[in-house]
Amino acid sequence: MTFNNKPNDELVSENLNAAIFKAFKKDCTGFRLEPGNLMKALGLIQSEESFSLEEFFTWPIDLLADYIEKKHHSYIEQRVPVLLDMLNKLCRLHGDDHTELLDIYRGFCKVASELNSHLLKEELILFPYIRKMVQLANEGSSLDDPRFRSVKYHVLQMMREHELDVDDFKQIRNLTSDYCPPKDACKTYKVAFALLNEFEKELHLHIFLESAILFPKAIAFESNINRI
Ligand SMILES: [Fe+2]
Ligand SMILES: [Fe+2]
Numbered sequence: 001m002t003f004n005n006k007p008n009d010e011l012v013s014e015n016l017n018a019a020i021f022k023a024f025k026k027d028c029t030g031f032r033l034e035p036g037n038l039m040k041a042l043g044l045i046q047s048e049e050s051f052s053l054e055e056f057f058t059w060p061i062d063l064l065a066d067y068i069e070k071k072h073h074s075y076i077e078q079r080v081p082v083l084l085d086m087l088n089k090l091c092r093l094h095g096d097d098h099t100e101l102l103d104i105y106r107g108f109c110k111v112a113s114e115l116n117s118h119l120l121k122e123e124l125i126l127f128p129y130i131r132k133m134v135q136l137a138n139e140g141s142s143l144d145d146p147r148f149r150s151v152k153y154h155v156l157q158m159m160r161e162h163e164l165d166v167d168d169f170k171q172i173r174n175l176t177s178d179y180c181p182p183k184d185a186c187k188t189y190k191v192a193f194a195l196l197n198e199f200e201k202e203l204h205l206h207i208f209l210e211s212a213i214l215f216p217k218a219i220a221f222e223s224n225i226n227r228i
Pocket of ligand 2: 118122158162207210
Protein backbone atom coordinates (compact mmCIF):
# COMPACT_ATOMS: atom_id res chain seq x y z
CA MET A 1 0.00 0.00 0.00
CA THR A 2 1.25 3.48 -0.80
CA PHE A 3 -0.14 6.90 0.01
CA ASN A 4 1.16 10.13 -1.49
CA ASN A 5 3.80 7.94 -3.16
CA LYS A 6 5.16 6.83 0.21
CA PRO A 7 5.78 3.16 0.92
CA ASN A 8 3.75 1.60 3.70
CA ASP A 9 6.65 1.17 6.13
CA GLU A 10 7.49 4.87 5.87
CA LEU A 11 3.90 5.76 6.70
CA VAL A 12 3.91 3.46 9.71
CA SER A 13 7.15 4.98 10.90
CA GLU A 14 5.71 8.49 10.55
CA ASN A 15 2.46 7.52 12.25
CA LEU A 16 4.29 5.91 15.11
CA ASN A 17 6.47 8.92 15.62
CA ALA A 18 3.33 11.08 15.57
CA ALA A 19 1.79 8.80 18.24
CA ILE A 20 4.93 9.04 20.36
CA PHE A 21 4.96 12.81 19.93
CA LYS A 22 1.30 12.97 20.97
CA ALA A 23 1.93 10.81 24.03
CA PHE A 24 5.11 12.46 25.24
CA LYS A 25 4.84 15.91 23.66
CA LYS A 26 8.33 15.52 22.29
CA ASP A 27 10.06 14.13 19.27
CA CYS A 28 11.40 10.65 19.90
CA THR A 29 13.04 10.07 16.54
CA GLY A 30 16.28 9.60 18.46
CA PHE A 31 14.90 6.22 19.52
CA ARG A 32 15.81 4.63 16.24
CA LEU A 33 13.47 1.87 15.15
CA GLU A 34 13.82 0.38 11.73
CA PRO A 35 10.54 0.74 9.74
CA GLY A 36 10.50 -2.94 8.78
CA ASN A 37 10.78 -3.96 12.43
CA LEU A 38 8.09 -1.47 13.38
CA MET A 39 5.75 -3.06 10.86
CA LYS A 40 6.33 -6.49 12.36
CA ALA A 41 5.79 -5.24 15.90
CA LEU A 42 2.64 -3.29 15.04
CA GLY A 43 1.21 -6.27 13.15
CA LEU A 44 1.86 -8.48 16.17
CA ILE A 45 0.19 -6.05 18.54
CA GLN A 46 -2.94 -6.26 16.41
CA SER A 47 -2.88 -10.03 16.06
CA GLU A 48 -1.35 -11.40 19.24
CA GLU A 49 -1.59 -8.91 22.10
CA SER A 50 -4.61 -8.56 24.34
CA PHE A 51 -4.10 -4.79 24.39
CA SER A 52 -4.00 -2.12 21.69
CA LEU A 53 -1.09 0.15 20.89
CA GLU A 54 -3.01 3.10 22.36
CA GLU A 55 -3.51 1.22 25.64
CA PHE A 56 0.19 0.45 25.97
CA PHE A 57 0.95 4.15 25.57
CA THR A 58 -1.39 5.02 28.46
CA TRP A 59 -0.02 2.47 30.94
CA PRO A 60 2.07 3.65 33.90
CA ILE A 61 5.72 2.68 33.46
CA ASP A 62 5.84 0.32 36.44
CA LEU A 63 2.88 -1.64 35.04
CA LEU A 64 4.50 -1.83 31.61
CA ALA A 65 7.79 -3.07 33.11
CA ASP A 66 5.87 -5.76 35.03
CA TYR A 67 3.98 -6.79 31.90
CA ILE A 68 7.11 -7.01 29.73
CA GLU A 69 8.96 -9.03 32.35
CA LYS A 70 6.11 -11.45 33.00
CA LYS A 71 5.11 -11.97 29.38
CA HIS A 72 8.07 -11.32 27.10
CA HIS A 73 11.01 -12.18 29.36
CA SER A 74 9.26 -15.38 30.44
CA TYR A 75 8.73 -16.33 26.81
CA ILE A 76 12.48 -16.05 26.12
CA GLU A 77 13.39 -17.99 29.27
CA GLN A 78 11.05 -20.82 28.26
CA ARG A 79 11.84 -20.95 24.54
CA VAL A 80 15.64 -20.65 24.57
CA PRO A 81 16.37 -24.12 26.08
CA VAL A 82 13.77 -25.75 23.79
CA LEU A 83 15.30 -24.21 20.67
CA LEU A 84 18.89 -24.91 21.73
CA ASP A 85 17.98 -28.55 22.24
CA MET A 86 16.18 -28.85 18.88
CA LEU A 87 18.93 -27.09 16.92
CA ASN A 88 21.59 -29.21 18.58
CA LYS A 89 19.68 -32.35 17.61
CA LEU A 90 19.27 -31.11 14.02
CA CYS A 91 23.01 -30.44 13.73
CA ARG A 92 23.77 -33.99 14.84
CA LEU A 93 21.18 -35.59 12.54
CA HIS A 94 21.32 -33.38 9.46
CA GLY A 95 24.45 -31.21 9.84
CA ASP A 96 26.38 -33.19 7.21
CA ASP A 97 23.73 -32.63 4.52
CA HIS A 98 22.76 -29.12 5.62
CA THR A 99 25.94 -27.44 6.88
CA GLU A 100 24.12 -24.11 7.38
CA LEU A 101 22.48 -25.72 10.45
CA LEU A 102 25.78 -25.34 12.32
CA ASP A 103 25.83 -21.59 11.65
CA ILE A 104 22.16 -21.30 12.65
CA TYR A 105 22.91 -23.11 15.90
CA ARG A 106 25.97 -20.93 16.60
CA GLY A 107 23.98 -17.80 15.77
CA PHE A 108 21.17 -18.76 18.11
CA CYS A 109 23.67 -19.63 20.89
CA LYS A 110 25.07 -16.09 20.52
CA VAL A 111 21.62 -14.45 20.68
CA ALA A 112 20.66 -16.65 23.65
CA SER A 113 23.78 -15.62 25.55
CA GLU A 114 23.30 -11.92 24.74
CA LEU A 115 19.65 -12.06 25.78
CA ASN A 116 20.49 -13.83 29.01
CA SER A 117 22.73 -10.98 30.16
CA HIS A 118 20.38 -8.33 28.70
CA LEU A 119 17.33 -9.61 30.58
CA LEU A 120 19.33 -9.80 33.82
CA LYS A 121 20.34 -6.13 33.48
CA GLU A 122 16.73 -5.13 32.93
CA GLU A 123 15.35 -7.33 35.69
CA LEU A 124 18.00 -6.54 38.30
CA ILE A 125 18.85 -2.90 37.55
CA LEU A 126 16.61 -0.92 35.17
CA PHE A 127 13.13 -2.26 35.89
CA PRO A 128 13.51 -2.17 39.72
CA TYR A 129 14.70 1.43 39.38
CA ILE A 130 11.67 2.30 37.23
CA ARG A 131 9.39 0.80 39.89
CA LYS A 132 11.28 2.67 42.61
CA MET A 133 10.92 5.99 40.75
CA VAL A 134 7.15 5.52 40.54
CA GLN A 135 6.89 4.50 44.20
CA LEU A 136 8.93 7.48 45.43
CA ALA A 137 7.01 9.88 43.18
CA ASN A 138 3.74 8.55 44.61
CA GLU A 139 5.08 9.11 48.13
CA GLY A 140 6.35 12.58 47.22
CA SER A 141 9.93 11.55 48.07
CA SER A 142 13.15 12.29 46.19
CA LEU A 143 15.44 9.81 44.49
CA ASP A 144 18.55 9.24 46.55
CA ASP A 145 20.47 6.39 44.92
CA PRO A 146 23.85 7.79 43.79
CA ARG A 147 24.93 4.39 42.40
CA PHE A 148 22.31 4.59 39.65
CA ARG A 149 23.63 7.01 37.03
CA SER A 150 20.39 7.80 35.19
CA VAL A 151 17.58 6.05 33.36
CA LYS A 152 18.87 7.46 30.09
CA TYR A 153 22.35 6.02 30.66
CA HIS A 154 20.97 2.51 31.16
CA VAL A 155 18.37 2.86 28.40
CA LEU A 156 20.99 3.79 25.81
CA GLN A 157 22.95 0.68 26.71
CA MET A 158 19.83 -1.49 26.48
CA MET A 159 18.97 0.00 23.08
CA ARG A 160 22.44 -0.72 21.74
CA GLU A 161 21.95 -4.33 22.83
CA HIS A 162 18.52 -4.44 21.16
CA GLU A 163 20.10 -3.40 17.87
CA LEU A 164 22.72 -6.13 18.23
CA ASP A 165 20.06 -8.79 18.84
CA VAL A 166 18.03 -7.62 15.85
CA ASP A 167 21.11 -7.74 13.61
CA ASP A 168 22.07 -11.20 14.86
CA PHE A 169 18.58 -12.51 14.23
CA LYS A 170 18.60 -11.06 10.75
CA GLN A 171 21.56 -13.35 10.03
CA ILE A 172 19.65 -16.36 11.38
CA ARG A 173 16.70 -15.44 9.15
CA ASN A 174 18.99 -15.24 6.12
CA LEU A 175 20.61 -18.59 6.93
CA THR A 176 17.17 -20.23 7.16
CA SER A 177 15.97 -18.57 3.89
CA ASP A 178 13.24 -16.74 5.82
CA TYR A 179 12.49 -19.81 7.96
CA CYS A 180 11.73 -21.95 4.93
CA PRO A 181 12.78 -25.58 5.65
CA PRO A 182 14.28 -27.69 2.83
CA LYS A 183 12.13 -30.21 0.95
CA ASP A 184 13.64 -33.18 2.79
CA ALA A 185 13.09 -31.60 6.23
CA CYS A 186 11.85 -33.85 9.01
CA LYS A 187 9.17 -32.80 11.49
CA THR A 188 11.70 -31.49 14.05
CA TYR A 189 13.36 -29.41 11.33
CA LYS A 190 10.05 -27.78 10.40
CA VAL A 191 9.05 -27.16 14.01
CA ALA A 192 12.46 -25.64 14.83
CA PHE A 193 12.21 -23.19 11.91
CA ALA A 194 8.62 -22.28 12.86
CA LEU A 195 9.76 -21.63 16.44
CA LEU A 196 12.71 -19.50 15.28
CA ASN A 197 10.28 -17.44 13.18
CA GLU A 198 7.97 -17.03 16.18
CA PHE A 199 10.95 -16.15 18.40
CA GLU A 200 12.09 -13.37 16.07
CA LYS A 201 8.60 -11.86 15.83
CA GLU A 202 8.18 -12.00 19.60
CA LEU A 203 11.59 -10.33 20.00
CA HIS A 204 10.56 -7.45 17.73
CA LEU A 205 7.40 -6.90 19.73
CA HIS A 206 9.28 -7.06 23.03
CA ILE A 207 11.88 -4.57 21.79
CA PHE A 208 9.18 -2.29 20.42
CA LEU A 209 7.37 -2.11 23.77
CA GLU A 210 10.64 -1.16 25.47
CA SER A 211 12.33 1.07 22.89
CA ALA A 212 9.26 2.95 21.66
CA ILE A 213 7.12 3.14 24.80
CA LEU A 214 8.67 2.14 28.14
CA PHE A 215 12.11 3.69 27.73
CA PRO A 216 11.06 7.15 26.42
CA LYS A 217 8.35 7.31 29.09
CA ALA A 218 10.83 6.32 31.84
CA ILE A 219 13.29 9.02 30.72
CA ALA A 220 10.51 11.62 30.68
CA PHE A 221 9.34 10.45 34.14
CA GLU A 222 12.84 10.76 35.59
CA SER A 223 13.27 14.27 34.23
CA ASN A 224 10.12 15.35 36.10
CA ILE A 225 11.01 14.06 39.55
CA ASN A 226 13.43 15.28 42.18
CA ARG A 227 16.86 13.77 42.58
CA ILE A 228 18.93 14.58 45.65
FE1 LIG B 1 13.21 -6.76 27.99
FE1 LIG C 1 15.38 -5.01 26.36
